[in-house]
Amino acid sequence: EAQVTQNPRYLIxxxxxxxxxxxxxxxxxxxxxxxxxxxxxGLRQIYxxxxxxxxxxxxxxxxYKVSRKExxxxxxxxxxxxxxxxxxxFCASSLSDSNYGYTFxxxxxxxxx
Amino acid sequence: SQxxxxxxxxxxxxxxxxxxxxCNYTNYxxxxxxxxxxxxxxGPVFLxxxxxxxxxxxxxxxxxxxDTTLKxxxxxxxxxQPADSATYLCALDTGGYNKLxxxxxxxxxxxx
Numbered sequence: 001e002a003q004v005t006q007n008p009r010y011l012i013x014x015x016x017x018x019x020x021x022x023x024x025x026x027x028x029x030x031x032x033x034x035x036x037x038x039x040x041x042g043l044r045q046i047y048x049x050x051x052x053x054x055x056x057x058x059x060x061x062x063x064y065k066v067s068r069k070e071x072x073x074x075x076x077x078x079x080x081x082x083x084x085x086x087x088x089x090f091c092a093s094s095l096s097d098s099n100y101g102y103t104f105x106x107x108x109x110x111x112x113x
Numbered sequence: 114s115q116x117x118x119x120x121x122x123x124x125x126x127x128x129x130x131x132x133x134x135x136c137n138y139t140n141y142x143x144x145x146x147x148x149x150x151x152x153x154x155x156g157p158v159f160l161x162x163x164x165x166x167x168x169x170x171x172x173x174x175x176x177x178x179x180d181t182t183l184k185x186x187x188x189x190x191x192x193x194q195p196a197d198s199a200t201y202l203c204a205l206d207t208g209g210y211n212k213l214x215x216x217x218x219x220x221x222x223x224x225x
């Protein structure tokens with residue numbers, strides 16, 4: 001089944017403790033992206049990647065890092081999480097051609113206390 | 114800066130009626146626009162894409178229109194069913210690197 005897999009589904013952590021949210025897709029998509037979703041604000045892009053080793057900042061990159069060492073994986077790293085990073089996070093992928101929509105993962109609900 | 118507006122209030126309709134959701138945007142000229150469905154706690158699911166040179170796109174009971182002069186897209190669900198109840202998001206192409214920006218979504222509730 002074609003899908004984007006995120007882990008973990010839920011995560012509660014403490015301020016300052018580094019964490020990684022994994023994202024993997026099995027569709028050979030070139031483009032991958034991370035979004036956070038907060039009530040009333042919609043989906044906001046954190047980082048995106050056009051292909052292996054090619055990443056760039058989205059609209060809200062502060063406090064996040066990403067890497068794209070393999071085509072299928074695009075982990076999101078929070079080096080020192082803070083409470084304002086409490087949110088619902090989504091990974092998405094698509095073919096490079098803009099004729100196609102995005103395939104989203106099931107989401108990771110992160111709480112930083 | 115670009116701005117996307119979707120009705121923040123929920124849309125309540127009776128089963129069998131046509132639901133119409135609105136997406137307005139300013140300060141941008143997108144090459145295409147997409148619509149997604151999102152259920153609570155789940156990731157958005159892609160529904161339809163419409164290009165700037167297309168006035169209308171259909172898929173089963175769904176219809177999307179795109180008016181680049183009005184800077185507006187309308188999303189219609191005909192013969193609506195309770196199973197259509199969800200939040201619907203519109204998203205605009207920003208013209209580079211396949212990047213989309215999303216509206217906050219409109220919640221649709223279809224009552225039996």
